[in-house]
Amino acid sequence: MLLQQLINGFTLGFIYALIALGYTMVYGIVRLINFAHGDMLMIGAYTGYFILNALGATPSSLVLSLVVSMMVCAVIGVALERICYKPLRTAPRINILIVAIGASLVIENGGRILPFMGPNPRQYPQLAGSVNQLDVMGQQVIISQQDIIVIVVSIVMMAGLGYIVKFTKIGKAMRAVSHDTRAASLMGINVDRIISFTFAIGSAMAAVAGVLFASKYPQVQTYMGILPGLKAFVAAVLGGIGSIPGAMIGGIILGITEILSKAYISSKMADAVVFGILVLILMVRPTGIMGKSLKEKV
Amino acid sequence: MLEVRDLNVYYGNIHAIHDISFSVSEGEIVTMIGANGAGKSSTLNSLSGVIPYKGSVTFQGKELPVGKPHEIVTAGLVQVPEGRRIFANLSVKENLEMGAFSRKDKANLKNDYEVVYTRFPRLKERLQQVAGTLSGGEQQMLAMGRALMSRPKMLLLDEPSMGLAPLLVKEIFSIIRDINANGTTVLLVEQNANMALSIAHRAYVLETGRIILSGAASELMKSEEVRKAYLGG
Secondary structure, three states, rough: HHHHHHHHHHHHHHHHHHHHHHHHHHHHHOOOOOHHHHHHHHHHHHHHHHHOOOOOOHHHHHHHHHHHHHHHHHHHHHHHHHHHHHHHOOHHHHHHHHHHHHHHHHEEEEEOOOOOOOOOEEEOOOOOOEEEEEEEOEEEEEEEHHHHHHHHHHHHHHHHHHHHHHHHHHHHHHHHHOOOHHHHOOOOOOHHHHHHHHHHEEEEEHHHHHHHHHHOOOOEEEOOOOOHHHHHHHHHHHHOOOOHHHHHHHHHHHHHHHHHHHHHHOOOOOHHHHHHHHHHHHHHOOOOOOOOOOOOHH | OEEEEEEEEEOEEEEEEEEEEEOOOOOOEEEEEOOEEEHHHHHHHOOOOOOOOOOOOOOOEOOOOOOHHHHHHOOOOOOOOOOOOOOOOEEEEHHHHHHOOOOOOOHHHHHHHHHHHOOOOHHHHOOHHHHHHHHHHHHHHHHHHHHHHOOEEEEEEOOOOOOOOHHHHHHHHHHHHHHHHOOEEEEEOOOOHHHOOOHEEEEEEEEEEEEEEEEEEEHHHHHHHHHHHHHHO
């Protein structure tokens, strides 16, 4: 029973981790909590929905929907930054935060009036897959095909991101900009381009999370990004906002906590436990697990 | 090579730089000396395009853009900022790579790393080390090495002696002279007027945002006014 719950927790945790990465990367670069980030998940999920519906729910169309939704969300994420956040970069921090919340509301409710999205929830096409029953130390454990897809895709995405950030020129530039924007620009790094790239990557990760989330909980609607978005934000804070490994760890801890609370405390209380964690971190260790001591950026 | 005409900088209501004009010719070391708050860093940051200003700045006959610092680096005007501002979370090698970020000529890169390693052997020993763990002197060397990786035509140095022991200051200044001898023009901003004047060809004295004196460095060194105010009598 516990093993089963841990598997479920890991699966959900990987999805949170993918979303949390976007929060944390954007925060690392522009010190902004992009509250419209959860909506990228929704847009990604819808993009996947249209493709899976048009082509049929097969593994190859799932791969295609992952790729296309990443591209769509990358473009929308970059546009969001250019239109909404860039003009406010030198304004007080609170202004840009309010704009982020506003942008989020516009996207969610804008989706409701679009004819091809609309206000009604839609059933997500499901891969006709097998459910694997494993026997682990005398315990029956069920791993669905969806779970395996979530775990494999998430690991591939995170490894890819880790590679980009650690080894590529643009990834190194992201870390440089995150540490000292002024110095980076003095070295000839086009900071605007790095910021765009960060939004593109973060939104693409959210798009993947959206497709995975919707294949696991098979329904799409325009508000679907809010709750996972908020929980991933908690995960990013738990891991230490601005820290990439922190977001991964925070996401997984959060997923497991949520599932275990559902299983052993009360399914109605699970969200309260998750957000209780946020309150607790902010009281006890506001810098999170991997966070460094907070130095206000000048 | 660099022509500055009627430069004015404002921070809100504070008028930090008043109509200063100066020039630097190719091959020169020009220093700008003055007390803390005289406007030296503001001047350099204007040239680098990271703060807004009024006035005209031309580099090699072309007007420099404001607010596009990376284009100024590509044009060949590169600043080593005050306080070094190395990327403490990156390795020494990665810091140097970031210096070369704007480079298009990949073919010469390898050779340029070698040039930097020869000039700063201590950096070569610490390539994989996280830059934040370097000593102050090593960080200054890294900051200079990083800037050199962009192959600047002209280097802007902001207080390279700050916080360093006298022996290291000497070393840094001899390196600056050496960099200049190898064909890079230098504009050096310093509070340590003595050292700065000893290696510079020409100098400007900045006081509360205005240029109050200028001339050959050797002349200024002898000037009563400069000696009283900046060279300790």
